[in-house]
Amino acid sequence: MDDGNYVRIAGLERLYPSLIRVPEPMSSFPFTAFTSDPDLKVAAWSDLRNRQVSTVAGWKLVEANLKHVARLKLVRDEEALFTLLGKGRTEVVVAGLYTGQEIIRKNGYKDMRALLPPLADPPMYIYLHKRHADLVPRLAQALRQMRHDGTLERLTKAGLSGAKP
Incomplete structure (x- = not known):
């Protein structure tokens, strides 16, 4: 892995010790x-x-x-x-x-x-390489804010608009 990985289940940090999970879920799957x-x-x-x-x-x-x-x-x-x-x-x-x-x-x-x-339908997380550990708190805070103000929901709906039945 280069710098990070998007939408993965919790617990991968136990399998891949070089990864750090951003504790705020990005979405579910x-x-x-x-x-x-x-x-x-x-x-x-x-x-x-x-x-x-x-x-x-x-x-x-x-x-x-x-x-x-x-x-x-x-x-x-x-x-x-x-x-x-x-x-x-x-x-x-x-x-x-x-x-x-x-x-x-x-x-x-x-x-x-x-x-x-x-x-x-598990929560999905962003993982960063441990060399980017300093970004984890800021990214978690940004995700919390985006969830709180509705940005995550809007982006998810926009991204899935073609996938709905």
Whole structure:
């Protein structure tokens, strides 16, 4: 990593000691199951146990919750997930809700749907390399202020405007 990393779950600093987490969450990330099966219902990670599931490699929270599924395929990005689902090469993909909805819309996948509510919606954080430790308090304060005055919500809505169903 160079200087920082955006939108990651809490706890990565234990795996990567050179990282420092900015303690104020930047956003949340609704990890959601998607399928083409009109009859499939998923309310919890355990509902995926006997399924063929695909997700993005490196998503630690998702990988930990999917370690007991029948067949797990890890891919490089969310576009690849939906390509697999579109070709019938997986039953379920776990992806970000808004990105997944945007990929479905953009590619015209008519039979795919999100299985709501999301499986998890953890807060996501910014991580900085430890050489930038002096920036952490100021960045945390700026994020708190942006949340308080509505700036974060406005920016999030603007960024997701094309991804809503």
